Amino acid sequence: MSEITPDLVRHLGVLARIQLNDDEVSRLTGQLDAIVDNIAKVSEVATDDIVATSHPIPLSNVFRPDVVGETLTHEQVLQNAPDAADGRFRVTAILGEEQ
Template sequence: MSDLSRDEVAHVAMLARIQLTDDELDRLADQLDQIVGFVATVGDLATDDITPMSHPLPLENITRPDEVRQSLTPEEALAAAPKAQAERFAVPRILDED
C-alpha cells in the first residue's frame, strides 16, 4: 500500500474541485505515491560540487539603454483622442466603485 492515503488524494481532489470515482482514487493514490518517490530520489543525488543556479544558461539583459529623448507633448498625445480630461485620456467607467 502507498504512503499517500486514499483520503489524502480525495482531499486534494476536493480542493481542486475534481470529482473522482472510487477506482480513480485508488489508482491515483498509487500513481501519486510513485511520483512522490521519484521526486524524492533527486534529493539522493550527489550535488555537493554543483553550484546552485536559477537558470542553466547565463542570462543577459539585452534591452536598450534608458535615455531621455524628445517625446510627444500632452496636447500632441491627446490630439486624436475621442475624449480627454485634465491632460488624460477619458474612458467610460466600467466599474461601479469610487
C-alpha cells in the same frame, strides 16, 4: 509503504477544488506516489558539494538598455481623443451600477 493514499488524493482534490471520481483517484494515487518516489531518489544522491543550477547553460540578459526616447507632448496625446477632461482621457464608467 506508500506515502500517497487515496484519502490524501481526495483531500488534495478538495483543496484544489477539483472533483475527482474513484477512477481518477486510483490513477492519481499511483502517479503521485511514483512522483514522490522519484523525488526521494533524487534527494538521496543530491549532495552539498554540488552547486544548484536552474539552467544547464549560463544565460545572459538579451534585453536592450531602457533609454528614454522622443515622447509626445500632452496636447499631441489628447488631440485625437474622442473626449478629454482635465488633461486626461475621459471614458464612460463601467462599474457605476455595481458600486
